[in-house]
Amino acid sequence: MTLSLTINGEERLFYGDPMTPLVDVLREAMLLTGAKAVCREGFCGACMVHIDGVPTPSCLKPSGLAVGCEITSIEGLGIEGEVTPLQQILEDHDVVQCGMCFPGMVMTLTAYLKDNPAPTRDEIKQALVGNICRCTGYERIIDAVLSLTNGVEAAQ
Ligand code: FES
Ligand code: FES
Structure with missing residues (x-):
């Protein structure tokens, strides 16, 4: 079956099973490897993309159900070749x-x-409840976001 998917503003064709999880279509057919397939159960958030602007775990989304939707992966954020201010602040921190x-x-x-x-700070913690990080302990991520959004000094 041929699926027409709108990914990062472009029409892309996928030839395969419409039950194929979107994360696999992105990574293997479209070679957009930013979204990661880690738990494949909707718990970790590593595969998150936007579908019609809503953060959605792409491991749980059959690709056939994404037809007609605007799919944005991390490769589609920002202006081509440039990171967003959020990405930059995370890098800076x-x-x-x-x-x-x-x-x-x-x-x-x-x-x-x-x-x-x-x-x-608490709202950022709540926002990240569906994104598991095994490395950072979160606090520095939250500090970085606060420094972008509120100009708040990072907690020590
Ligand atoms: S891979 Fe963990 S939520 Fe999708
Ligand atoms: S899992 Fe978050 S940086 Fe490694």
């Missing part, structure tokens, strides 16, 4: 360790900050 969680983390935070551009 040197918070990325193994990096497995970060594309999903960025996708979640990007959508969240559109709705709440000046969150509190």
